[in-house]
Amino acid sequence: MTVLIDPPAWPAHGTVFSHLVSDASLEELHAFARAAGLSERAFDRDHYDVPAHRRAELVARGAVPVTGRELVRRLAASGLRVPARSRAEKRDVVLARRWARLFEGTAASPDAVTTAGHDLLARWAEPHRHYHDPAHLLAVLESVDLLERAGAKAGPDPRAVRLAAWFHDAVYAGDPTAPAGQDEADSAALARDVLTDPRLAVPADVVDEVARLVLLTAAHDPAPHDAAGAVLSDADLEVLGRSPEAYARYVAAVRRDYAHVCDADWARGRGAVLGDEASGAWLGKRLLALTLRAVDGVEDHSPLTRALLAGMGGVGGIIAFARTASGADFAARARILADNPADPAAMAVLDRADRHVAAYVARLHPPGEPLPGTFTGGLGPLFAARSGGRWPLSAPKGTPLDGALSLALRLA
Secondary structure (H helix, E strand, C coil): CCEEECCCCEEECCEEEEEEEECCCHHHHHHHHHHHCCCHHHECCCCEEEEHHHHHHHHHCCCEECCHHHHHHHHHHHCCCCCHHHCHHHHHHHHHHHHHHCCCCCCCCHHHHHHHHHHHHHHHCCCCCCCCCHHHHHHHHHHHHHHHHCCCCCCCCHHHHHHHHHHCCCCCCCCCCCCCCHHHHHHHHHHHHHHCCHHHCCCHHHHHHHHHHHHHCCCCCCCCCCHHHHHHHHHHCHHHHCCHHHHHHHHHHHHHHCCCCCHHHHHHHHHHHCCCCCCHHHHHHHHHHHHHHHHHCCCCCCHHHHHHHHHCCHHHHHHHHHHHCCHHHHHHHHHHHHHCCCCHHHHHHHHHHHHHHHHHHHHHCCCCCCCCECCCCCCHHHHHHHCCCCCCECCCCCCHHHHHHHHHHHHC
């Protein structure tokens, strides 16, 4: 970890200023600044502005002198840099221009476009938001651009993907007592309400596609050939590909979004979103989601989905179940997959789970040195049977509880 300072070159207030940054963490930078007696008002998002007469003192305290170019390079590499376009005063101008461009060449009323954009930006800037804010909106839009430049296809109407990006978190209550996906459902309803204004002249099929894409961001699980859904999902999850420091800031910001949720519920909820792939609950949720997509006509029905639909009382029954179901309740549905492994719907869900399991196993294996694996738990035999000899397997020597106790004794 290093605190860096560049030559004084930025004129202001009758002198010139240096930039003081950290290439590791803002905590380190703030600690150094406090020890040196720098005013908090000198901090500007990712650096401190330091007048020329204090530079030598800060170098004596341990700041490493570097060129301006080197400072910017290392700050950007750390993931701590806040680009100029992301600063609030410039970011909002950039976003307003992006919104207006979505309606260029259409019959939309300029005044209606401006009003709708202003109202949306006001929603994104609500005071309780710390991650799901205008900076996130801009990051998603820029990621859509990046994916398209890399060759990704955003479906038949790329404008629909960008409109969906604008609406996907437009409603963000973060209420832990609300049904899963409630914010996305409300955001999709808002999109329909706004975009059906005749003054915006948005075709009905585009409105439908925007609403569909917004709903998709609740689970980020597009169908295999859903190009638009894949682009929006990847763009919305771009933070997962950032540097460890940037990801840590994301987690902290989302935690502030959910400051009203206790730590235990927060940990439980995050665990259900990240790191739960291929679990019983995950399998049950995917099966029910596939069943609903079959009802919507975007997936093919199978004997299993038809039986599930009838047994749960139709779409209304599935939705009522999902509103109150626990992870264990969803996991209970996963047993149906094991009992019907040849059903097309079961195969689709299990194949996706296999890919998740295979990715994690491959990540754990040293190159060229496959380690023996053991599948435990209620679904262990199912995944072991589907492993296809890709890894050496050994029988478990006890239950998962036995393993946890053994590990605890070793660490004691």
